[in-house]
Amino acid sequence: MSNDIYENLSQLGGSSPMPASPEEATLETVPNPRPGSDYLVRFTCPEFTSLCPVTGQPDFAHLVLDYVPARLLVESKSLKLYLHSFRNHPGFHEDCTVGIAERLIEELQPKWLRLGGYWYPRGGIPIDVFFQSGKPPQNLWIPDHGVQPYRGRG
Amino acid sequence: MSNDIYENLSQLGGSSPMPASPEEATLETVPNPRPGSDYLVRFTCPEFTSLCPVTGQPDFAHLVLDYVPARLLVESKSLKLYLHSFRNHPGFHEDCTVGIAERLIEELQPKWLRLGGYWYPRGGIPIDVFFQSGKPPQNLWIPDHGVQPYRGRG
Amino acid sequence: MSNDIYENLSQLGGSSPMPASPEEATLETVPNPRPGSDYLVRFTCPEFTSLCPVTGQPDFAHLVLDYVPARLLVESKSLKLYLHSFRNHPGFHEDCTVGIAERLIEELQPKWLRLGGYWYPRGGIPIDVFFQSGKPPQNLWIPDHGVQPYRGRG
C-alpha cells in the first residue's frame, strides 16, 4: 500500500485544536487499501464526555465503534477529535449515540456500521445504546464487545 | 433533536416522592427521536427490592431491561421511581419480573422488550427469570447481559 | 396474581425434614401464573452432594436448572429438599444428572428443560453433563450459564 493516500490529511501528525462542537469537527478519510474484502475495523473509545441537556452536568460514556469499510477508512486522529467535540455539546444518551453513528455513516458510506454506547450510571441506572445500520454483511466476523456489565457494588 | 419533547415531563429534574406501590407509579415517556431505526436501549438496575408475599421479608434483585423503542422512549427517572415502588410490594420472583415487563410493554408499546431478573439467593438457591416479548426484530444487535453466574462460596 | 395458588403447599414456610432418598422426596408445584408466555426460570444450585456407588465416597456438583413452565411451576423449597435427598444416594455423575432432569420433566411437564451438572474433579478430571429435553421453544431467550471452566492450578 502506498502512503500517498495520507497526503491530503490535515490533522495527522500536527497538533490540532479541539473542535468546539460536533458540527465544527471534520472527519477525514483515506481510501480503503483493501476494498475487495469485507473486514471489520473496531475503535474502542473510553474517553467520551458530553453534557446533559437538562442539567448541564457532564455525562460520560465508553463507546465501541465497528464498521466495514467500503471505499473509505476514517482517519483515527480525526475520529478522536470528532469525539472530543462533544465535550461541550448537550445531548441525551440515545440521541448522541445514534447521532454519532449516523454522522459516520453519512461520511464513510461504510458497508455496515455498529456503535455501542455504554454510559456511566445516572440515578444508579446506566443506559446502554446498541445501534447497527442493518443486517451485517454475510460472512463477516464480528467478535463480541465483551464490555463487563454494570453491577453497582459488592 | 429538539428538547421540547421533554416539556411535559413532571418528574425530571425536581425531587419526586417515591410512589407507594407499582399501581401508583407513573411511567413517563418521550417521543423516540429516532423512530426509523431499530436500536436497543438497555437499563441495568442493580437496586431493586420487593417483599416476599409469604414471609414479608425483603427480596432483592438485579434487573436488566432491554427494549427496542417504537414511538416512545421511557424517561429514565420515572423508570427508576417505578422500580422503587416495589419496595413495599409483596410478590413472587417470577410474578414481579414478568409483571414489570408486561407493564412496560403496555405503556411503551415497544417493538420488542426483554427483561432479565437475577434474584438474590433464598435457601441457597438463586432464581433467574428471563422473559422476552417475542422473537427479536430482524437485524437487531443484542449483546449478552454477561451477568456473572452465582457460585456459592470458594 | 392471587396467592391462593400456594394454599396447598405443605413444605413452604415450616421446617421440613430432609427426605431420606430421592424417591421419598416430594416435588411440590404451583400453577404457572403466566401460562401464556414462554419464559425461562433458572435455578442455580451450588449445594449438591451424592455418593459414589463404587467407593461410597461423597461426590459434589454445582447444578444449573433451566426450564420453561407450561401449566406448573416447581416450588423452590421442595426443589431444594429434593436435591438434598441425594445426600445418601449412590449414583454416577451422568446418571444423577440425567435422572434429576427426567424426574422434573415427569412432574412439571414443562415446555422445555435443561440441566447442567458441573461435577467436582475426581482423578484430576471433572465431568460436566449437559442435558436438554429437546429443541428449545422458538423465540425463547436462554442466556449462557457462564460457569467458569476448570483449570487445575496456576
Add this chain to the structure above:
Amino acid sequence: MSNDIYENLSQLGGSSPMPASPEEATLETVPNPRPGSDYLVRFTCPEFTSLCPVTGQPDFAHLVLDYVPARLLVESKSLKLYLHSFRNHPGFHEDCTVGIAERLIEELQPKWLRLGGYWYPRGGIPIDVFFQSGKPPQNLWIPDHGVQPYRGRG
C-alpha cells in the same frame, strides 16, 4: 458445644416480622462457645437498603462486618432483621455505617469490630466507609475484604 445456648432465642426458626425501625429491632446473642480464643467472624450482607434523609429516595449498600467475639456471638437471623430494619430509615452513608457499628459494639461488647460500608453510586460517585473500633487484637488473622472497586463503565 451444647445447643442450650440457643434456648432463649425468640427469632430463630420461626417467621419473624421485619422490625419497623432500627430502634425496634432486637439483636439477640448467644454465649461465645470458644471464649478463650481470638477468632474473627465475618458477615457479608449484600442486601442492605435505607433512605436518603434529604430526598427520601432509597439508598443501597453492600456491608461487610468483622468482629472478634468476647462473651457473646450475635445470632445471625436477628442480625439480618436488624439490617432489614433500615428499610424505612432515613440516614446518611457515613452515619448509617458508623451507627450500625456502634450499636453492635454496645450490644456485643466484642473484643474488636470492623464494618465496611460499600454504598452504591450517587451522582456517579460511590462512597465507602471503613470503620474499626480500634487496633485489632494482637495475633488476629483478618483477611482483606477483597470487594472489587467501582469503575463506572467500560
Add this chain to the structure above:
Amino acid sequence: MSNDIYENLSQLGGSSPMPASPEEATLETVPNPRPGSDYLVRFTCPEFTSLCPVTGQPDFAHLVLDYVPARLLVESKSLKLYLHSFRNHPGFHEDCTVGIAERLIEELQPKWLRLGGYWYPRGGIPIDVFFQSGKPPQNLWIPDHGVQPYRGRG
C-alpha cells in the same frame, strides 16, 4: 444525628451549574457526625477530565480519594462539582492530582488524606500519581484501592 447540619448547604438537592474553573468551585462541608472516631471515607470518581496544558487535548483520569475526617465532612455533591470544574482546566497529571489533594486538605483539615490518580494512557504509557498527606493515623483501616493495572492489549 440531626439533619440540621445540612441546613446551610447551597448545592444539595437543587440543580447547580458546573463551576467554570477549580478556583470558582465551592467545596461545602458539614460537621463530622462522629468526630470521636478515626474512620475512613472513600470516594471513587471515575468521571474526571481536564485538559493537557501543552496540546489543549482532553485528559481523563479515574480518581480515588480517601480521608479521615476531623471536624468536617465534605458534602459529596459539592465534591462532584469541584471535580467537574477541571473540565476546562489545563494541568499536568502530577500537578492536578496533588493540587486536588492540597485543596481538600486546606478546606477539610482532615486528620489524614490520600489521593490516587489513575490517568488514561498517553503515548501508550499511563501515569498514576499516589499522594498522601503523611503517615496514616494509628489503628486506621485502609483497604487497598484494588484498581486493576493497565496492560495494553491481549
Add this chain to the structure above:
Amino acid sequence: MSNDIYENLSQLGGSSPMPASPEEATLETVPNPRPGSDYLVRFTCPEFTSLCPVTGQPDFAHLVLDYVPARLLVESKSLKLYLHSFRNHPGFHEDCTVGIAERLIEELQPKWLRLGGYWYPRGGIPIDVFFQSGKPPQNLWIPDHGVQPYRGRG
C-alpha cells in the same frame, strides 16, 4: 440404573499402572445408561504432557473433551490412564490432539465428539487445536469451553 454395567471394568477402584504408550493403553467402556437421549459429556483434563518429537523436550496441554454417547460411555479412570500414556510419547500438537480424538471415536463410536487442545506456549506462541467429528446432533446443548485466552504478560 443397575451397577452391573461396571462389572467388567478392570481398572476402576484398584491401583492401575500407567500404560507405557498410547498403544498399550486400554480404554474401557460401559453401556450408556440413557441411550435414548442426546446429551453431552465433558471431561476437562488439565494434566496432559507428551514429548516434542524433534527435541525430546516435554510439551504440556490442557485438553477439553466433549462427546455425545451412543451405545457406550468411556470409563473415566481408563480415560485418565490413556491420557497419561502420552507421557513418553513423541508427537506434534496437531497430531496428538487429532489422534486422541480419532482413537476415542473409534472406540466409543459416539454420536458426536469434539476435542480442544490448548497447548502451552513454545517460542512465545501457544497453539490451540479445535477438532470435531462433524456437525453436532440437532438440538444438542454445547456450552462454550470458556478457556481464557493466552496473553503473554502484563
Add this chain to the structure above:
Amino acid sequence: MSNDIYENLSQLGGSSPMPASPEEATLETVPNPRPGSDYLVRFTCPEFTSLCPVTGQPDFAHLVLDYVPARLLVESKSLKLYLHSFRNHPGFHEDCTVGIAERLIEELQPKWLRLGGYWYPRGGIPIDVFFQSGKPPQNLWIPDHGVQPYRGRG
C-alpha cells in the same frame, strides 16, 4: 526421604469407608520429612458439608487449612475422610470451624495452624470464620487465601 514413614498408614491406597462421625474419624500422620524448617502446608477443601443443628438442613463450606508442621504431617487421605465425617454431624458454623482446628492442633501438635471457613449463605448472608492458633512463627511465608468475596447477584 525414605518412604518407610508411610508404612503404618491404614487408609492410603485402599478404599476406606467414610467415618460416621468426627469422633469415629482417625487422623493419620507421618513424620515431617523436613523438621528443621518452618514451612507452610495448605489444604484447600471445597467439598465440606455438615448439618444445621436447629433445622437438620445441610450446610456447606469451603475450608482452607494452613499449618506449619512440627514433628508430624497429616496424611491427606485421612484428612479428607475426617472432613467427610461431618456429613451427618450437626454443628454451628463457628463451632465446626474452630472445632476442626482444635482437633488438628491436638493431633498434629503443629508449630502453628490457621483455618478459614467460608460458609455458603443462609438468609442471604454468608458467615466466614477465621481462626489461628496464635502468632505465626517468625519468618514464615503465608500467602493470602485470596478467596473471592461473596456478592449476592449482579
Add this chain to the structure above:
Amino acid sequence: MSNDIYENLSQLGGSSPMPASPEEATLETVPNPRPGSDYLVRFTCPEFTSLCPVTGQPDFAHLVLDYVPARLLVESKSLKLYLHSFRNHPGFHEDCTVGIAERLIEELQPKWLRLGGYWYPRGGIPIDVFFQSGKPPQNLWIPDHGVQPYRGRG
C-alpha cells in the same frame, strides 16, 4: 504420522537469524497430517511489533491467527520469524493485519483463514482489525478469541 515431513525444514531446531523484512522472511510448511478433516489451528502471538509509517515510532499488537489447513500446515518457528520480520517494517494497522493474512493465504492455501489484530492504543483509542477469508467451512468449530476489551483505566 511419520516425521519425514519435517525433513526439509531449514529453520526448525537451529538458531535462525531474524529476517530483515517481511519480504525476506520464508514461511515453511509441512504436509497436513490429517487432510481429511476440517480442524482449526489457532496461534496466539502477543509479541508483535512494527513501525508507524508516518512517525517511525513502534507499534505493538496482539495477533490471533485461526486457519483450517488444506494440504499444508505452517511450521510454527517460521511463523514466529515471519512475524518478527515486521520489527523494522513501517505499516498501518489495517494494512499490516490484512497483509499478513493475505501472505498466509497465498502460501498455505488453507480452506479458511481468520486473523484478529488487537493493536495497542494510540491517542487513547486502540484499533482492532478482524479479517476472514470468507465464510467458514460448514461444521467447523471456532471458539471465540475471548480477548478482553480495552477499557482505559479504573
Add this chain to the structure above:
Amino acid sequence: MSNDIYENLSQLGGSSPMPASPEEATLETVPNPRPGSDYLVRFTCPEFTSLCPVTGQPDFAHLVLDYVPARLLVESKSLKLYLHSFRNHPGFHEDCTVGIAERLIEELQPKWLRLGGYWYPRGGIPIDVFFQSGKPPQNLWIPDHGVQPYRGRG
C-alpha cells in the same frame, strides 16, 4: 504551577526520531512542582522489546516503574523514547531491568525508585525482575502492581 519548566524540552510535542540505542537516548527532566512532598509516580509500559544477546531473537517485557521525585520529574515522552531505544539492544532480562533502573536513578536522583520487569516466557518459563533502590521513604504510599501472574494455559 507555571509551564515554564517545560520550556527547555526538546522532544515534547514534535515528532522525535527513535534513538538507535539506550546510550543515544536522552532523558529529559522537568523540575518537580511539589518538591516538599513524598509522592509516588508510576509509569506502566507494556510496550517494551529488546534482543536476546545469544540468539538475536526479540524479547518482550511489561515494565512498571515507580519513583518518588526529588528535584526532578522525568518527562514522559523522553521516557518513552528511552524505552524504545532498547529495540535493537541485546541484553539479558536481569541486566536490562536493573540497567534501566540504574540509568533513571543516575539521571533523576529520585528519593526512591522501583522497577518491575515482567518478561514474556521463554522455554515456557517467564522471568520477573524486581528491583528497588533501597528502603522506601517513610510514610510513602505504594500500591501493589497487581500484575496478573503467568499461568501457562487452561
Add this chain to the structure above:
Amino acid sequence: MSNDIYENLSQLGGSSPMPASPEEATLETVPNPRPGSDYLVRFTCPEFTSLCPVTGQPDFAHLVLDYVPARLLVESKSLKLYLHSFRNHPGFHEDCTVGIAERLIEELQPKWLRLGGYWYPRGGIPIDVFFQSGKPPQNLWIPDHGVQPYRGRG
C-alpha cells in the same frame, strides 16, 4: 555487562537432552552482573510433573521460585531441564517442593530463596507448599504470587 560470563555454559543455545533424574541434572550458573544490589528474580514454572511414590501415577504442580542472587544467577535453560528431570521421579508434594528449594540453595548460595508449590488436586483437595530460606533481606521488594486459589467447581 560482558557476555563472557556465558562462555562456559554447555546447555544454552543447543538442544539438550532431558536429564533422567534430578540427580543427573546439572544446574548451570553465571556470575551475578549486579552483585551490589538486593533484587528479586522470579521464575514461574507452570510445566512441572513428577510421580506419586505410592501409586506411580503422575502428579502436576505449578511452581513459583523467587530468589535474591548473591554471587550467582541460575541459567534459565538449565533450571528448566532440572525441573523436567522430575518427570520420572517419585516424590511426595512436600518433599519435592522443599527438595527443589534445598538443591537451589546449595548450588546458588543465594541471599534468600522462596519456593511456592501449587499442586493439582488429589482426592478433591490440592496441597500448596510454601517454603522460604529465612527472613527476607531487609528492604527487598517481594510482590505477592497472586496465584488464584482453588475452588472446585461453580
